[in-house]
Amino acid sequence: xxxxxxxxxxxxxxxxxxxxxxxxxxxxxxxxxxxxxxxxxxxxxxxxxxxxxxxxxxxxxxxxxxxxxxxxxxxxxxxxxxxxxxxxxxxxxxxxxxxxxxxxxxxxxxxxxxxxxxxxxxxxxxxxxxxxxxxxxxxxxxxxxxxxxxxxxxxxxxxxxxxxxxxxxxxxxxxxxxxxxxxxxxxxxxxxxxxxxxxxxxxxxxxxxxxxxxxxxxxxxxxxxxxxxxxxxxxxxxxxxxxxxxxxxxxxxxxxxxxxxxxxxxxxxxxxxxxxxxxxxxxxxxxxxxxxxxxxxxxxxxxxxxxxxxxxxxxxxxxxxxxxxxxxxxxxxxxxxxxxxxxxxxxxxxxxxxxxxxxxxxxxxxxxxxxxxxxxxxxxxxxxxxxxxxxxxxxxxxxxxxxxxxxxxxxxxxxxxxxxxxxxxxxxxxxxxxxxxxxxxxxxxxxxxxxxxxxxxxxxxxxxxxxxxxxxxxxxxxxxxxxxxxxxxxxxxxxxxxxxxxxxxxxxxxxxxxxxxxxxxxxxxx
Numbered sequence: 217x218x219x220x221x222x223x224x225x226x227x228x229x230x231x232x233x234x235x236x237x238x239x240x241x242x243x244x245x246x247x248x249x250x251x252x253x254x255x256x257x258x259x260x261x262x263x264x265x266x267x268x269x270x271x272x273x274x275x276x277x278x279x280x281x282x283x284x285x286x287x288x289x290x291x292x293x294x295x296x297x298x299x300x301x302x303x304x305x306x307x308x309x310x311x312x313x314x315x316x317x318x319x320x321x322x323x324x325x326x327x328x329x330x331x332x333x334x335x336x337x338x339x340x341x342x343x344x345x346x347x348x349x350x351x352x353x354x355x356x357x358x359x360x361x362x363x364x365x366x367x368x369x370x371x372x373x374x375x376x377x378x379x380x381x382x383x384x385x386x387x388x389x390x391x392x393x394x395x396x397x398x399x400x401x402x403x404x405x406x407x408x409x410x411x412x413x414x415x416x417x418x419x420x421x422x423x424x425x426x427x428x429x430x431x432x433x434x435x436x437x438x439x440x441x442x443x444x445x446x447x448x449x450x451x452x453x454x455x456x457x458x459x460x461x462x463x464x465x466x467x468x469x470x471x472x473x474x475x476x477x478x479x480x481x482x483x484x485x486x487x488x489x490x491x492x493x494x495x496x497x498x499x500x501x502x503x504x505x506x507x508x509x510x511x512x513x514x515x516x517x518x519x520x521x522x523x524x525x526x527x528x529x530x531x532x533x534x535x536x537x538x539x540x541x542x543x544x545x546x547x548x549x550x551x552x553x554x555x556x557x558x559x560x561x562x563x564x565x566x567x568x569x570x571x572x573x574x575x576x577x578x579x580x581x582x583x584x585x586x587x588x589x590x591x592x593x594x595x596x597x598x599x600x601x602x603x604x605x606x607x608x609x610x611x612x613x614x615x616x617x618x619x620x621x622x623x624x625x626x627x628x629x630x631x632x633x634x635x636x637x638x639x640x641x642x643x644x645x646x647x648x649x650x651x652x653x654x655x656x657x658x659x660x661x662x663x664x665x666x667x668x669x670x671x672x673x674x675x676x677x678x679x680x681x682x683x684x685x686x687x688x689x690x691x692x693x694x695x696x697x698x699x700x701x702x703x704x705x706x707x708x709x710x711x712x713x714x715x716x717x718x719x720x721x722x723x724x725x726x727x728x729x730x731x732x733x734x735x736x737x738x739x740x741x742x
Contacts, residue, residue, distance in 0.1 A: 252276025324354030388415030436464030520601030
């Protein structure tokens with residue numbers, strides 16, 4: 217006898233409607249909290265204190281002086297709106313002894329967009345490590361923000377971290393602070409950013425287990441006095457792809473540009489992939505472009521090394537070193553080397569000179585100043601360096617600017633840190649100013665001490681670096697003094713930020729149920 221199951225053939229639309237009805241109470245709780253003159257909240261900290269999971273805080277343009285917030289609610293988006301970034305400016309040491317925004321332990325995901333942070337400094341006795349954002353939570357995305365004149369731009373712990381389309385400038389103080397510092401995170405994505413003029417420290421420093429540093433402009437320029445441009449002291453599976461990396465003539469550490477596994481603990485995966493970057497050394501002839509004292513595999517591929525120095529230096533005789541398709545030149549045929557425009561001129565030696573690489577190491581984007589990316593065209597054989605000469609007529613003409621007016625924080629990460637497509641070959645990058653940049657339009661995000669081994673000396677180690685849990689007074693209770701041996705990197709700390717927790721209700725739960733039922737989401741190119 218045949219048995220009929222009348223509910224077995226409900227349409228997807230009926231099931232979807234039923235599921236939305238079941239989840240409606242949790243979805244309905246989400247709210248938009250407005251901050252500004254004449255708005256619901258006058259200060260950011262008031263809105264942050266009132267926010268609930270799923271809420272969006274929108275901040276009007278203006279200056280918010282000593283408006284310090286402790287973020288204790290996950291699934292939260294905080295964004296600037298309007299025609300300019302709201303400026304959160306600290307004029308006194310943050311009372312929490314940490315930063316202007318502090319994402320507390322166990323909190324996430326949190327997304328911060330289109331906000332300017334400056335002036336965060338605390339005393340040497342409290343650590344000398346005031347930050348624009350102190351990230352101690354589980355998952356933080358920062359997009360289209362500007363961090364300047366803090367002791368640290370971002371100081372993060374052991375949580376997942378994505379930073380894109382943002383600017384970092386003039387952060388640092390005594391060499392123990394950096395434009396951005398990431399602890400032992402599971403994954404760090406740094407894409408489409410402009411990090412420059414760090415004071416004594418590093419443009420980018422990360423102890424993460426996995427690093428994707430892609431399509432950025434990392435520079436000291438004419439008067440910056442930084443240390444390494446990229447410091448990955450504990451190694452990790454690391455992809456450094458499609459970046460513009462410049463060592464300046466006034467750098468305090470003249471000898472290292474990328475420094476891999478130089479000190480501290482050792483991450484389990486010691487593979488480094490450096491492909492399609494344009495390096496320019498305007499400083500010491502003793503500089504090493506890629507310095508890897510330890511590593512199981514060091515792949516240096518299709519990079520353009522401009523100026524004096526040693527392209528690759530390794531300290532482990534057993535390391536597998538792949539040196540393929542790189543060019544070292546004094547005159548690389550750049551559009552404007554002194555103006556930091558590293559696109560290729562017609563006839564440049566790097567055109568069509570690259571080797572065919574694994575797909576994971578081929579850049580699909582290139583940096584567009586300021587703090588944007590555009591699609592990298594495919595024109596003949598690959599060009600060496602961060603830019604492809606010519607125009608791929610099949611591209612869509614879009615650029616990625618990183619601000620999302622809808623609150624979507626998907627990043628589209630893959631092993632190359634790939635970005636959406638855009639029109640290639642139209643960058644007008646040239647001399648820059650030290651002032652803030654806007655990061656492009658504010659809508660439509662299409663994506664998501666002592667002696668050193670160099671013989672230099674730095675100040676004695678400091679007591680900076682407490683990035684542990686918050687005690688009853690709001691200070692930090694744990695300290696990791698660090699063991700950095702190169703200029704400007706001793707005394708760093710670890711702790712604080714972890715991986716995304718997708719448990720619970722809300723939109724994430726709805727998507728999970730739909731996935732089980734066989735629904736698929738299609739990403740549409742806009």
